[in-house]
Amino acid sequence: MKFLNPSGFWLLLGVPLLIIIYIIKSRHEDRPVSSTYIWKLSTKLKKKRFPLQRIRKLLVFFMQLLMIVLLSFVAAQPAVAGGEGYDTIVILDASASMQSVDEGDTTRFEKALSDLKRLAKKTEQEHTFTLILANDTPTYAVLHAQTESDVKKALDKISCSYGGCNEEEALILAGQAAELSDNARVFFYTDHGYESCENISVTDYSVSPWNVALEGLEMEKTAEESFLITGTVTSYGKEAQITVGLRLDDKAVDAQRIVCPKDTATQVVFEIKQTELFDTAEIYVNIEDALEADNSYALCNCRVRPFTALLVSEQPLYLENALKALGNCTLTVTSSLEQADLLGKDLYIFDGITPEQYPTDGAILVFGTDHLPNGLISGISYDSATKPKVNKEASFDFSRGLSFEKTMIKKYTALIGGPEWTPILYCGNAAVLMTATLPGGMQCSVFSFDLHDSNLPLQAEYLRLLQGIIEYSLPSMLKITDYTVGQTAEVAVLPRTEKLYIGYPGESFKELSVSQAVYPISLSTVGVYSVVASYASKDGVYTDFFAHVPLEEMANSDGEHIVVILNEQSSDGMQRYDGIFFYLALAILLILLVEWGVYYSEQY
């Protein structure tokens, strides 16, 4: 027999305590009496009626002793090795929260590993061992291993992820493994506080620690040439005073001390007064909490990357000014197609002059309806001043909040597009600005009115609209820059890309294949990733993105969950025998309660 929780034997200290209590209680007060004759006679008569009266107190004492011993046994969780043997299937939670350190320097995952190594010793020739590593994409770490060394080799290879735990998939794998076994038992080592079911016993590693999690970051540019950077911080497990720092492009610029209520998301707002844009904003905390991986959060691609543009226009003033205001633009302006090089640009703008063949290696903006891209035709032309209005059904960030109350467009043509074309602006019922992603992956937007026939370039909305469309349309390797570990980032391989690299957090780089249009990158680490594309022309582009711990993994305090081991197996495959002790102790307690009830009814 083995005891899974030997500290339960501390309860045996109750035995000497009980004895001391009995010694103290058994002290008698001296009382002189005339004679004890009748008292002795009464005890004789009592003994005749209740023969066990004499040993009643002794019995109660021994029952109390026995109860303490039994309860200490229950607490110590006695177990013996399963008699018949069985195949062991272990699902090991490898999610980010398992990297939490509750006490000492050992993570929950390491504790689970050491438990697994003990369990692996019981692997026999007849009984196999299967380990399923339950991260975002659960896999068999070892399947039906028959020797301890096989299991240990597998255990040495596995590591904990920074992602979530796909329990459903892991259970399916466990079910598949169990199908090949006559007598399999499934154990789930986790810290998520799942309850055991009939066939799965759960070992919970959560100890309700304190964890501060940075859960989000947003940036807003204000009119006063300053930025409001708002972070979301939550202190799980207890209320805490936390200092949150802000870094812009790896340069610490500000810090704030805030009080975080327990388990409640708190906003921390930094107001940065500077006109210059930055690439990456990052908030961070320097504290020793349970999980370190969620102590920073970054916002990437805060400004437009450098790009090259070709403007073909006879009157380029309005567009040229707008592009210059956008910044980071290497602009080539030409007044005719003959002088234009329709290759190697990130953005092509055709203002009233449209080519027969549109370029395929950059975003396209077309002003005019002479030669429309595929899937788009021009309808009725109008010649009356009309206020444009935004298509509210379109989900473009840049068009939200735009108001054209003071804008009038005089000459315009209705655009009629296929389903891939989305209207952005209407004049009356006629779509005058539509956009679509062309088959080559490039974004194409068509304005069916002449800027010179409207007062739009004189309005404030002009720059916002144009810059919004350009930013949206510029070819980008990543549409999203905020990922969760476990997700897959899809990197679009831009035209002209000769080489593509990805930089992982920790500064390791890897070259990616450029043979496919989209390159999937599985995210397994927390931090800022960089994707660099180099062109044959020796220049190139790069983009960053951030991968954070899944939000559900940050809240790794699972104290509210109750873990109930329903089957008779202990966590390391031992047959637990504490049930019988518990019920015995309960029975004795009931007897004692009855006895005490009788005693007090006699006494009072």
Added chain:
Amino acid sequence: MKRKIIDDEFISLLESRDLQIESAFNGLFGGNRRTNAYGSSAEFADYREYTQGDDLRRVDWNLYARFEKIYLKLYRDERQLHHRIYLDASASMDWGKPVKATAALKIAAALGFLSIRALDRVSYYALHEKQCHAICPAVCGRDAFYAAVNRLNDLKFYKETDFAAAFADEEHLGKDDGLSILISDLLTDSDWMGAVDRMLYQGRQVYLIQILSRDEITPSMSGKVLMLDSESVDEEDDKNMRYEITRSSVKAYEQALLYHQKQIKDFCGARGVGFITLCSDLPLEQMLFINATEVGLIQ
């Protein structure tokens, strides 16, 4: 403090009372109690045929005229009885509120007074350990009685009493000449029954008077106690008792006391011995004129 067991009020209470003597004793000459013996009193008793030498003054001539036979008239004799009062002088009697000893001495004095008022003699005996010693010589007459009362006042109650050993000596028992009254709490393992039997064997009319204190009838103790018996020698004495007194154990005590008294009653009933239980806190009038009258000790 020296006891004072009698006063004038006490004497006046007893002036109209007398001991009730049911048995016919031989007694001593010169008393006032009618006996079975034929004597010279005025109370007719029987006839018998004349025999030579009889006093002719006692011949009933009327009968001779009717039957032509000579019969003599016989008369009862009046004699003096000798009552013996035994006081259990063990330590347990010197207990209670008021102490049982005071009640016992008052009863003994009252009974003694009633004896000497009826021209009987009375002897007081104290039972100490294995001894039964006379507290004073046999009392006859009021002066001697008051002297005896002074001796009673000085009586000490200590140790325990071995009734069997104390009554082993027949010298103080007397024979067929009066009442034997044993006053005790009877809370003892000692063979008091054997002592009673010895008194009965001597042809005496026996009364047992049990004196108990209120605390002995309804104990007021509770909790875990080491009961130190008043007759114990030291703390380790077997007479002492460790006990947890609960409601049920008090009930058991009361039942045991009733059981003990029933045993005494059964014993006394089987032998024609008068038995009376008195509580020491009762007024003397109630003890004598209600309780003692009920059992026929006093009339």
